[in-house]
Amino acid sequence: xxxxxxxxxxxxxxxxxxxxxxxxxxxxxxxxxxxxxxxxxxxxxxxxxxxxxxxxxxxxxxxxxxxxxxxxxxxxxxxxxxxxxxxxxxxxxxxxxxxxxxxxxxxxxxxxxxxxxxxxxxxxxxxxxxxxxxxxxxxxxxxxxxxxxxxxxxxxxxxxxxxxxxxxxxxxxxxxxxxxxxxxxxxxxxxxxxxxxxxxxxxxxxxxxxxxxxxxxxxxxxxxxxxxxxxxxxxxxxxxxxxxxxxxxxxxxxxxxxxxxxxxxxxxxxxxxxxxxxxxxxxxxxxxxxxxxxxxxxxxxxxxxxxxxxxxxxx
Amino acid sequence: xxxxxxxxxxxxxxxxxxxxxxxxxxxxxxxxxxxxxxxxxxxxxxxxxxxxxxxxxxxxxxxxxxxxxxxxxxxxxxxxxxxxxxxxxxxxxxxxxxxxxxxxxxxxxxxxxxxxxxxxxxxxxxxxxxxxxxxxxxxxxxxxxxxxxxxxxxxxxxxxxxxxxxxxxxxxxxxxxxxxxxxxxxxxxxxxxxxxxxxxxxxxxxxx
Numbered sequence: 001x002x003x004x005x006x007x008x009x010x011x012x013x014x015x016x017x018x019x020x021x022x023x024x025x026x027x028x029x030x031x032x033x034x035x036x037x038x039x040x041x042x043x044x045x046x047x048x049x050x051x052x053x054x055x056x057x058x059x060x061x062x063x064x065x066x067x068x069x070x071x072x073x074x075x076x077x078x079x080x081x082x083x084x085x086x087x088x089x090x091x092x093x094x095x096x097x098x099x100x101x102x103x104x105x106x107x108x109x110x111x112x113x114x115x116x117x118x119x120x121x122x123x124x125x126x127x128x129x130x131x132x133x134x135x136x137x138x139x140x141x142x143x144x145x146x147x148x149x150x151x152x153x154x155x156x157x158x159x160x161x162x163x164x165x166x167x168x169x170x171x172x173x174x175x176x177x178x179x180x181x182x183x184x185x186x187x188x189x190x191x192x193x194x195x196x197x198x199x200x201x202x203x204x205x206x207x208x209x210x211x212x213x214x215x216x217x218x219x220x221x222x223x224x225x226x227x228x229x230x231x232x233x234x235x236x237x238x239x240x241x242x243x244x245x246x247x248x249x250x251x252x253x254x255x256x257x258x259x260x261x262x263x264x265x266x267x268x269x270x271x272x273x274x275x276x277x278x279x280x281x282x283x284x285x286x287x288x289x290x291x292x293x294x295x296x297x298x299x300x301x302x303x304x305x306x307x308x309x310x311x312x313x314x315x
Numbered sequence: 316x317x318x319x320x321x322x323x324x325x326x327x328x329x330x331x332x333x334x335x336x337x338x339x340x341x342x343x344x345x346x347x348x349x350x351x352x353x354x355x356x357x358x359x360x361x362x363x364x365x366x367x368x369x370x371x372x373x374x375x376x377x378x379x380x381x382x383x384x385x386x387x388x389x390x391x392x393x394x395x396x397x398x399x400x401x402x403x404x405x406x407x408x409x410x411x412x413x414x415x416x417x418x419x420x421x422x423x424x425x426x427x428x429x430x431x432x433x434x435x436x437x438x439x440x441x442x443x444x445x446x447x448x449x450x451x452x453x454x455x456x457x458x459x460x461x462x463x464x465x466x467x468x469x470x471x472x473x474x475x476x477x478x479x480x481x482x483x484x485x486x487x488x489x490x491x492x493x494x495x496x497x498x499x500x501x502x503x504x505x506x507x508x509x510x511x512x513x514x515x516x517x518x519x520x521x522x523x
Contacts, residue, residue, distance in 0.1 A: 142503040176398040247503065252399070269502040272377025273395065274500065
């Protein structure tokens with residue numbers, strides 16, 4: 001029996017369409033339990049979107065949690081597959097403190113993870129899939145892409161310690177260049193030391209327009225390879241109808257204890273926050289004792305609640 | 316059309332004067348009426364007055380594309396927004412103040428009265444000092460006088476209120492001023508008008 005679209009709400013329609021898309025691209029469904037041992041989250045607190053986990057004691061006395069995140073479970077339960085790429089997708093509920101800090105909320109996300117020999121072609125494929133996921137939700141979308149190794153190199157040049165580094169990265173995420181200048185002065189850095197970083201943050205927009213300048217800046221700072229990675233990852237969009245939907249923006253930061261390389265966020269016109277978030281997370285893999293490389297993203301279906309057809313949304 | 320949330324009150328009027336000087340005027344805004352929303356389609360702007368502490372909420376949730384909020388509010392509530400410009404107006408300091416002659420006894424938990432619990436907690440936790448936060452919504456200066464707290468963490472502009480109540484600044488935590496903030500998603504879809512606004516207002520800030 002075919003299920004008619006009209007019996008589903010926007011979240012469900014988008015969720016099932018995304019699943020169909022990922023399945024048609026060779027991704028296998030990954031199913032998991034609602035619960036996970038709390039210890040997994042206590043060891044990786046910073047990886048979680050929000051502080052706070054719903055915990056309970058299981059009948060055997062173990063402290064369990066309602067999953068606040070999916071990726072950690074997939075990483076924990078997977079095995080290294082050298083020379084291959086394992087591709088999975090999921091459609092799961094997670095339990096997080098909402099941004100308004102008004103308690104826990106159940107959130108539904110659909111996402112993909114690739115683990116194994118994740119090289120340039122795989123990164124480009126995942127980026128394309130992220131853009132296709134956004135297009136499937138709405139015509140008017142933007143996929144914002146950055147490269148954490150380039151950002152990291154320019155921040156490391158000026159940050160004398162981890163505390164200042166964290167402060168500068170926070171400002172970078174806010175496009176707060178006056179804040180970066182102030183931090184540099186407070187920490188006695190030479191006038192102008194922050195200029196390459198500020199130039200990087202000002203280089204946002206269409207890849208065609210900003211990539212040459214990013215390449216020059218990356219070469220000057222010893223991370224030319226990262227600029228090549230970024231160009232290769234985006235090359236697949238050239239000449240396609242999605243080309244003008246891609247923006248490079250180095251304010252798309254992620255916690256570098258876990259993430260590295262390409263990072264990206266997706267936005268849909270009319271929705272106030274990012275509806276998709278992803279990137280490479282080789283550092284998380286190492287922290288969890290895995291040798292594989294990895295990349296993935298999640299689409300936050302709760303954000304789609306207010307999408308309507310009147311607003312020109314594909315849902 | 317750019318939706319702009321301005322903080323009601325003296326600071327908002329000062330900020331509006333900067334926006335108007337930068338070419339984004341909307342004269343109707345200053346008329347004494349009960350209207351809450353003001354359009355100027357030619358300048359491509361729609362203004363609305365909101366409570367200063369609510370500006371960041373309007374911007375973070377996308378009801379406003381840009382807005383003007385004090386750094387104190389941004390540090391306290393940490394909204395997920397871009398902070399594009401320091402407007403260099405509404406300048407003051409976030410300070411620790413205490414009754415004149417107060418000496419901190421590190422053996423005891425320090426009782427701190429404040430409207431800015433997060434800022435106070437972050438400041439003292441970076442120093443490793445154990446504190447008891449007493450969250451108040453106004454008239455903070457009265458707390459140490461009545462023995463409710465040992466010190467206060469609050470905004471100090473000229474210091475007159477503190478002096479009149481025999482309180483003195485012990486430490487400055489952070490300088491405060493008004494900031495131009497923008498919704499992150501809104502910025503992606505209205506990049507050009509927001510950039511133009513920032514460019515023109517930056518000229519106003521630098522001219523002062």
